[in-house]
Amino acid sequence: MDRIQISDIFQQVAQLLEVQGGNPYRVGAYRRAARSLVDFSGSLDGLAGAGRLREIPGIGEKLAQDVAEVLKTGDLALRRELLATLPKGVEELLRIPNLGPKRARILLEKLQIGSLGELEYACNENRLLDLPGFGARIQDVILAGIERLKRFKGRFLLSDGLEAAALLTAGLANHPQCAQLSEAGSVRRGCETVKDVDLVAAGRPCRVLLDVFYATPGAVMQTPRGNKAKIRLKNGLQVDLHCVSPAQFPAALLHYTGSREHNIALREHARGLGFDLSPQGLRNAGGLIACASEEDLYRILQLAPIAPELRENRGEIAAAAENRLPRLVQEADLRGVFHVHTVASDGRATLAELAAAARARGWSYLGICDHSQSAHYARGLDAERVREQWRDIDELNSQFEDFQLLKGIESDILVDGRLDYPDELLAGFDFVIASIHSHFNLGPAAQTRRLLAAIANPRTTMLGHPSGRLLLARDAYQFDQQAVLQAAARHGVVVELNANPQRLDLDWRLLRTARDLGVLIAINPDAHSVQGLDHVRYGVISARKGWLEARDILNCREKGEMLQYLRARRAGFAARVACP
DNA sequence: CATCTTAC
DNA sequence: TGCTGCCC
DNA sequence: GGGCAGCATCGTAAGATG
Known part of the structure; x- marks a missing residue:
C-alpha cells in the first residue's frame, strides 16, 4: 500500500461520508488528508513505525490511526462500513459525470435512488425535475451518462488485461505439464479495451493445469465447462483458459x-x-x-x-x-519520448529522476512537458516558472554527453483556439504540444475551428491527445476528424498517439488514416511519474494496430534527425513571416 | 445575478 | 476531523 | 500539559439552478 492508494481510500471515504450526509468538516478532513498524502514524500512505513504519522499536515489522531490501519490491513473498516450502509449502486452513481456526492445524496434521500437502473427509470419519468439542484438539463446529462456507463460496463483497459495475462501466464508457464502457453483474444490483439482475458495452453493432463489456474490468489472460480476454465479476478476481470493438445x-x-x-x-x-x-x-x-x-x-x-x-x-x-x-514499429525503435510531466506541475518525478530513467531505457532524449498556466488545477507553469525550468534543464543537460532533455510544454488550447502563452515565450521552447483540457462540449463546428486554429499556429509542434477521450469514462469531444488530420498534414503538425492506457488517443483506427494523409505521429507516454514512462508500451501496441512503421513516427528517428524536424518546423514559421 | 455543484 | 488558542 | 470550544475549506471557471 503506497501513499497514493491510501489517498484514494481517503478520497472515497470523504465522498461516501458526504453522500451519507456526514459532518462536512469530517469530510473535509479526509479530503485534506488525501491531498496531503499525495504530496507527501518520504517513508510512510517509517513514520508509522515511529508513531509519527501526525507530523503529516492534516493527519491527526484518528487519521493517523486510519493510515496505520490501511498500511497494516490494506483497507479501512470505515470504508467497508460506509459501503455496506449505503446502497450497493452508489459507487456507480458517482461515476456519472455531473453527479457528485451532493446530488447523489439528494437522489438517495428524496427518491431512494441507489442504483443505475433506478436512476434511469426516475429520469425517464422526469422525476428529477422538481428536485432541488436538478433541472431538465442535468437530467438529460445524467441520462446520457447512464447510457455511456451501461455501454462500458464489464469492460476493462488493455493495461488491466495485459497485467492479468502476465500474472496468470507467469503462474502457469513454468508448470511441467504446460508445453505451450500464450495469451490470446483481444488482449493479444492489443485492443484498447477488453471484456475478458483469453489464454490458450497446450498440455496434458489438463486437470493439473486447471488446478494451478484455479489456485490463482484472489481469483474466484467459475463453473468449468469442457476444456475451458474460467476465473474472475478481484477487479471483476474474467480470465478464460482454453486447454488443448499440443498438436492443436x-x-x-x-x-x-x-x-x-x-x-x-x-x-x-x-x-x-x-x-x-x-x-x-x-x-x-x-x-x-x-x-x-x-x-x-x-x-x-x-x-x-x-x-x-x-x-x-x-x-x-x-x-x-x-x-x-508493414514492418511494424517496435518498442526498441523508440529513440526518446515527448510529453512527460514533472513535479513542477502535476507529475511526481523530478527532472533528474526522469532523465536518469530515460537514459536507463537507452533513450537519447526526453521531452519535458508540464502544464501551461491556465491549468490551475495541475499547478500549470507561468512564464517565470517556465524560465526557471529552462535554467534547470540547461544545468542538467550540461552534465550529459549523449542525452538531452528537451524544453517542451503542454499548452492548453484556449476556447478560441489560441495557445496559452504569448508568442515570445512559446518561441523559446524546443517543442509545444497543444492540447484541449476544457470546453469539451463545444459543438462540432466550433470545436473543429478551435483545433484548426491551434494547428495553424506556427508554434504548435504537436496536437496532444487529439480526441480527448478517456477510455471507459468519457467520450471524445466532437470535431471533424478528417479536417483536423488534413490540416495537421498540411502544416506539418505532428499528431500525438497518447500512450496513457486510459487514452490511447489517437485511436488506432484513425492512425492509419492519419499516416495515409501524410501526418507524422509521436508515441507519447503522457507520464506523470517515472513508471508512467512505461506507457509507451501500450502506445507501441496501438501504433502497430494502426499499421504504423518506425518511419511514420517522429520519436523513432535519431535525435539529430528529430531535432532537425523541430527546427525545420520553427524555421517554416520564420520563412512565412518573411514572405507572407 | 448569486449560489451551488462539478470538473479540470 | 484537525488545528489553534484559551483556560486551568 | 490536558481539556475544551470554536473555526476551518486549495484554485478556478463553467454551467445550471432558482
Missing part, C-alpha cells in the same frame, strides 16, 4: 486470438486454396496437416505471418498474400 495448439491459438472477422476471412481464404481451417487444425483432402506454429499455418495458406495486432480484417490478409504487410 497453433490452430487453437489462431482461433482464440481472432478477431472473429479475421477468422472468418482467413477461413474463406483457406477454403479458396482447398483447405479447411478450424480451431482443431488445418486439413485438406489428405487429412490433418501438422503445424508447429501460427507462422506454419499462415505459410501453408500462402500468407506472410500476420501480427496479432493486425488481425481485424482490415486488409491484412490481402496484404499478407501480396507480401506487403
Whole structure:
C-alpha cells in the first residue's frame, strides 16, 4: 500500500461520508488528508513505525490511526462500513459525470435512488425535475451518462488485461505439464479495451493445469465447462483458459486470438486454396496437416505471418498474400519520448529522476512537458516558472554527453483556439504540444475551428491527445476528424498517439488514416511519474494496430534527425513571416 | 445575478 | 476531523 | 500539559439552478 492508494481510500471515504450526509468538516478532513498524502514524500512505513504519522499536515489522531490501519490491513473498516450502509449502486452513481456526492445524496434521500437502473427509470419519468439542484438539463446529462456507463460496463483497459495475462501466464508457464502457453483474444490483439482475458495452453493432463489456474490468489472460480476454465479476478476481470493438445495448439491459438472477422476471412481464404481451417487444425483432402506454429499455418495458406495486432480484417490478409504487410514499429525503435510531466506541475518525478530513467531505457532524449498556466488545477507553469525550468534543464543537460532533455510544454488550447502563452515565450521552447483540457462540449463546428486554429499556429509542434477521450469514462469531444488530420498534414503538425492506457488517443483506427494523409505521429507516454514512462508500451501496441512503421513516427528517428524536424518546423514559421 | 455543484 | 488558542 | 470550544475549506471557471 503506497501513499497514493491510501489517498484514494481517503478520497472515497470523504465522498461516501458526504453522500451519507456526514459532518462536512469530517469530510473535509479526509479530503485534506488525501491531498496531503499525495504530496507527501518520504517513508510512510517509517513514520508509522515511529508513531509519527501526525507530523503529516492534516493527519491527526484518528487519521493517523486510519493510515496505520490501511498500511497494516490494506483497507479501512470505515470504508467497508460506509459501503455496506449505503446502497450497493452508489459507487456507480458517482461515476456519472455531473453527479457528485451532493446530488447523489439528494437522489438517495428524496427518491431512494441507489442504483443505475433506478436512476434511469426516475429520469425517464422526469422525476428529477422538481428536485432541488436538478433541472431538465442535468437530467438529460445524467441520462446520457447512464447510457455511456451501461455501454462500458464489464469492460476493462488493455493495461488491466495485459497485467492479468502476465500474472496468470507467469503462474502457469513454468508448470511441467504446460508445453505451450500464450495469451490470446483481444488482449493479444492489443485492443484498447477488453471484456475478458483469453489464454490458450497446450498440455496434458489438463486437470493439473486447471488446478494451478484455479489456485490463482484472489481469483474466484467459475463453473468449468469442457476444456475451458474460467476465473474472475478481484477487479471483476474474467480470465478464460482454453486447454488443448499440443498438436492443436497453433490452430487453437489462431482461433482464440481472432478477431472473429479475421477468422472468418482467413477461413474463406483457406477454403479458396482447398483447405479447411478450424480451431482443431488445418486439413485438406489428405487429412490433418501438422503445424508447429501460427507462422506454419499462415505459410501453408500462402500468407506472410500476420501480427496479432493486425488481425481485424482490415486488409491484412490481402496484404499478407501480396507480401506487403508493414514492418511494424517496435518498442526498441523508440529513440526518446515527448510529453512527460514533472513535479513542477502535476507529475511526481523530478527532472533528474526522469532523465536518469530515460537514459536507463537507452533513450537519447526526453521531452519535458508540464502544464501551461491556465491549468490551475495541475499547478500549470507561468512564464517565470517556465524560465526557471529552462535554467534547470540547461544545468542538467550540461552534465550529459549523449542525452538531452528537451524544453517542451503542454499548452492548453484556449476556447478560441489560441495557445496559452504569448508568442515570445512559446518561441523559446524546443517543442509545444497543444492540447484541449476544457470546453469539451463545444459543438462540432466550433470545436473543429478551435483545433484548426491551434494547428495553424506556427508554434504548435504537436496536437496532444487529439480526441480527448478517456477510455471507459468519457467520450471524445466532437470535431471533424478528417479536417483536423488534413490540416495537421498540411502544416506539418505532428499528431500525438497518447500512450496513457486510459487514452490511447489517437485511436488506432484513425492512425492509419492519419499516416495515409501524410501526418507524422509521436508515441507519447503522457507520464506523470517515472513508471508512467512505461506507457509507451501500450502506445507501441496501438501504433502497430494502426499499421504504423518506425518511419511514420517522429520519436523513432535519431535525435539529430528529430531535432532537425523541430527546427525545420520553427524555421517554416520564420520563412512565412518573411514572405507572407 | 448569486449560489451551488462539478470538473479540470 | 484537525488545528489553534484559551483556560486551568 | 490536558481539556475544551470554536473555526476551518486549495484554485478556478463553467454551467445550471432558482
